[in-house]
Amino acid sequence: MSDNKTLEERNTVIRRKMLDMQNLKLEPMPADSPWLRPARMSFYQNGEKKNWDLSRVHDSVSIIIFNVTRKKLVFVRQFRPAAYYASLPEKFQDIDIAKYPLEQGLTLELCAGIVDKDLPLIEIAGIELREECGYEAPSSAFTHIITYRYTVDYFYPI
Secondary structure, three states: HHHHHHHHHHHHHHHHHOOOOOOOEOOOOOOOOOEEEEEEEEEEEEEEEEEEEEEEEEEEEEEEEEEEOOOEOOEEEEEEEHHHOOOOOOOOOOOOOOOOOHHHHHHEEEEEEEEEHHHHHHHHHHHHHHHHOOOOOOOOHHHEEEOOOEEEEEEEOO
8 A cells, every 4th residue: 555655656746747847839830840840732623623631740658567566558648739739729829737637648658759869769759668668678589569650669568
C-alpha cells in the first residue's frame, strides 16, 4: 500500500509540473514550421474538381511496452497541445485556463518520440523509453512490429 501511495504522490507532482503553464495564446502557424508542413491537394474525381487540405508531419517511433510480471501495458500521460486545442474556440486569442482547464489536453498514449537525431530508429526508441518512462534497454530487447510510412513501432517487454 505504501508503494502505491508513493507512486501516486510522485505522479501528482509530475502532473502538477506538466500543467504549470501560463500565458497560453493561439496564434497563426508560421509558414516555416519544422514540424507541420501543410499543403492542399487539388484533383478531379469523376469529373468534379475537389480540394483536400492535408499535412506532412515528422517521422516518429513508438514503443508498445508490456510489463510481463504484472501482465499490463504501460502508457505515458502527457500534455498534448493538439488535444487541448480541440477543446478551444477557433479564434486566435489569449486562452483563459480557468474556462478551459489544461487537464483537457492530457492524453494517455504509447511511449513515442520524433526522429530528430541521425541515429538508427531502434536507438531513438531506446532514448525515448529512457526519457519518457525511465527504463533502460539494449537494442536487442526490442522487437520490430511494423513500419507505417513515417512511424515505426517496437515492442518492449519489461
